[in-house]
Amino acid sequence: MHPFLSPDFHVRWSTLVPEAVEPDIRHALSLAKNAIEAICDQGRSALTYESTFLALENATEELGRGWGRLNHLDSVCDNPAQREALNKMLPEVTDFYASIPLNGRLWEVLKAFGESAEATKLDPVRKRFIEETLADFRQSGADLPPAEKERIAAIEAELSTLTKQYSEHVLDSTNAWELVITDESKLAGLPESAKAAAAANAKAKGIADQPAWRFTLQFPSMFPNMQHLHDDAIRHQVWEASSRVGGYGDYDNTPLVWRILGLRHEKAVLLGHGHFADLTLLRRMAGSGEAALSFIEKLHARIVPAFHAEFRQLAQYKAAKTGEKADALQPWETAYWAELQRKENYDLDDEALRPYFPVDGVMAGMFEIASRLFGITIRQQETVFNETGEASSKIEVWHPEVSFYEIHDSDSGAHLGSFYADWHPRESKRGGAWMNSLHTGHPGEPHLGLIVGNMSPPVDGKPALLTHGEVETIFHEFGHLLHGMLSEVPVRSLAGTNVAWDFVELPSQIMENFCWDRESLDLFARHFETGETIPEELFAKMIAARNYLSASGFMRQLSFAKLDLELHVHYTRWLGGELDAVDREILKDYRAPLKTETPSMLRRFGHLFSSSTGYAAGYYSYKWAEVLDADAFTRFQNEGVLNPETGRSFREHVLSQGNAAPAEELYRRFMGRDPELEPLLTRAGLG
Numbered sequence: 001m002h003p004f005l006s007p008d009f010h011v012r013w014s015t016l017v018p019e020a021v022e023p024d025i026r027h028a029l030s031l032a033k034n035a036i037e038a039i040c041d042q043g044r045s046a047l048t049y050e051s052t053f054l055a056l057e058n059a060t061e062e063l064g065r066g067w068g069r070l071n072h073l074d075s076v077c078d079n080p081a082q083r084e085a086l087n088k089m090l091p092e093v094t095d096f097y098a099s100i101p102l103n104g105r106l107w108e109v110l111k112a113f114g115e116s117a118e119a120t121k122l123d124p125v126r127k128r129f130i131e132e133t134l135a136d137f138r139q140s141g142a143d144l145p146p147a148e149k150e151r152i153a154a155i156e157a158e159l160s161t162l163t164k165q166y167s168e169h170v171l172d173s174t175n176a177w178e179l180v181i182t183d184e185s186k187l188a189g190l191p192e193s194a195k196a197a198a199a200a201n202a203k204a205k206g207i208a209d210q211p212a213w214r215f216t217l218q219f220p221s222m223f224p225n226m227q228h229l230h231d232d233a234i235r236h237q238v239w240e241a242s243s244r245v246g247g248y249g250d251y252d253n254t255p256l257v258w259r260i261l262g263l264r265h266e267k268a269v270l271l272g273h274g275h276f277a278d279l280t281l282l283r284r285m286a287g288s289g290e291a292a293l294s295f296i297e298k299l300h301a302r303i304v305p306a307f308h309a310e311f312r313q314l315a316q317y318k319a320a321k322t323g324e325k326a327d328a329l330q331p332w333e334t335a336y337w338a339e340l341q342r343k344e345n346y347d348l349d350d351e352a353l354r355p356y357f358p359v360d361g362v363m364a365g366m367f368e369i370a371s372r373l374f375g376i377t378i379r380q381q382e383t384v385f386n387e388t389g390e391a392s393s394k395i396e397v398w399h400p401e402v403s404f405y406e407i408h409d410s411d412s413g414a415h416l417g418s419f420y421a422d423w424h425p426r427e428s429k430r431g432g433a434w435m436n437s438l439h440t441g442h443p444g445e446p447h448l449g450l451i452v453g454n455m456s457p458p459v460d461g462k463p464a465l466l467t468h469g470e471v472e473t474i475f476h477e478f479g480h481l482l483h484g485m486l487s488e489v490p491v492r493s494l495a496g497t498n499v500a501w502d503f504v505e506l507p508s509q510i511m512e513n514f515c516w517d518r519e520s521l522d523l524f525a526r527h528f529e530t531g532e533t534i535p536e537e538l539f540a541k542m543i544a545a546r547n548y549l550s551a552s553g554f555m556r557q558l559s560f561a562k563l564d565l566e567l568h569v570h571y572t573r574w575l576g577g578e579l580d581a582v583d584r585e586i587l588k589d590y591r592a593p594l595k596t597e598t599p600s601m602l603r604r605f606g607h608l609f610s611s612s613t614g615y616a617a618g619y620y621s622y623k624w625a626e627v628l629d630a631d632a633f634t635r636f637q638n639e640g641v642l643n644p645e646t647g648r649s650f651r652e653h654v655l656s657q658g659n660a661a662p663a664e665e666l667y668r669r670f671m672g673r674d675p676e677l678e679p680l681l682t683r684a685g686l687g
Helices: 018-040 053-059 061-076 080-099 104-114 124-140 146-175 192-204 219-228 232-243 254-270 276-281 289-322 334-346 350-356 359-374 468-485 506-515 536-544 550-569 579-586 621-639 644-655 663-671 678-683
Strands: 179-181 213-215 376-381 383-385 395-397 403-409 415-422 434-439 447-452
Touching: 018 053, 018 061, 018 080, 018 104, 053 104, 053 124, 061 080, 061 434, 061 447, 080 146, 104 124, 146 254, 179 232, 192 213, 192 219, 192 350, 213 219, 219 232, 219 334, 254 276, 254 550, 254 579, 276 289, 276 550, 289 334, 289 550, 289 621, 350 536, 359 376, 359 468, 359 644, 395 403, 415 468, 434 468, 447 468, 468 506, 468 644, 506 621, 506 644, 550 579, 550 621, 621 644, 621 663, 621 678, 644 663
Parallel strands: 383 395, 415 447
Antiparallel strands: 179 213, 376 403, 403 415, 434 447
């Protein structure tokens, strides 16, 4: 038996043990190689769509299933034996995937059918699949001479190893630090929810000193310190530790960053492009690295005056409160003074909102919104965390906190998909939030996916009470999930989130809008004890504070995109520089003038360096998609935020379509026109 490859829809996670990794993945590799060989061995006169492109689509099904499950477990249940098993197989799997578009015999077969008269008779979606596949092959080096193909394969193999090391360094250096405080007076200013979580963390770690509070660099633990703690020295200590993640000793990612950038650049040049950004963006909405960079720089020019005004004003606020001369802030002071000013200006404490956002209530209300808009029903299923590996009639999960849900079509009752949700941090789990697909079903067959985050955990018997920002994150990942779950595309490679990267954030970011509308908020923002909705006075404060320091938040995203694009577009310009100096030079007009320079986040920027491509040369996509989502949401606002007809239209033209048509065309089908920039600036209060 090969548990990692099991076709069971409900994954038996307890059987996916490290000892099974090598035999399962080797078996899957053998199946995939044989399937590829069968495609290559065909006589040219007998080629069909089924024996070529569809056969290629199916050739790696078992390998994709097993490797996907293993990499998922690596993200949520890291352990030494599993890590060793994955790293042992990583080079072989990478080599195999890299070899597919470089296989000359396979390429000749695909081109032969792709250029045949039979191919022209196919329906539009299958024609697009052929076009996209041929473009993928060319973009991966299919037309290169043998020596250059070999070099491309070697680059891919090295990138997979280096990016895995990069991720491990970030996780391990995050977990290597802790702060234990035994003097409660040092916690002045910290919300009770954060104190309770830190006390529970210390207890779970078996720390004997009582009372004791343990803090980590996981975001729900770290950020309340930066935002609320009066003790400047402790905030300094936490900031310093956070800024060194991935940047010291055995965990130092500096050489990996330069090596990864160098390999990407070399690959792009081999494939006939000036730089990696042009290679990556060739078939995305932006089209080129220079176009993406121009997009970011134009937005920067629009908001830079407001950005600097916000920081000058914050420095003046601190000076007025302390009696000191106005001066630049320290990086560990900005969140603290910004929060004090926000509370004073808007009389709004984020902690006052937490009781209205219990995680289960947020999920239930979010499901209600999706049901009304998109014509679906969502039901939670009973689960079991099984550590024995024995068969169970219940749906297994990989951790006791994980829940499982089914999505059905409201009209037909058809089972559209199922998904897992895993919301709270653990030391064995990487940071951030994400959505992934475990199985892409054909039309009439359910999809299987997951949504994961690192939100505030439950404490002292109370449900997990979230910040409003965490609620937005859950809605965001759920938007990605719906893009996968509601796909009706008959070709897996074109289904769900397999779209142009700068379009993929539209479904996720449009869902965040429902976290700000009164009508939709009332469906999920209810007090965990009384069931009451957010009082009108508190809601008014929340809306008034929405765009507080919005230029600063806007600039933060632009700075990430600028850094990403500069390094990938102008790699040779920056090569050989000291990483922090390069970072400072690139972002000199994107950063506030702080007293202490912040070490470059490139050493811990997983979006760019935790996979061979990922968001590399693509971080601008968040802002690009914000333009789309702000503009698209105007249709919801004009026709009714919870108008089912508008929601069904979005499902029909965007969520169900995947990459069945170009992104620009899908957008026009929903909006009837091309996107406009102004709605985003207006929403951010910067128009």
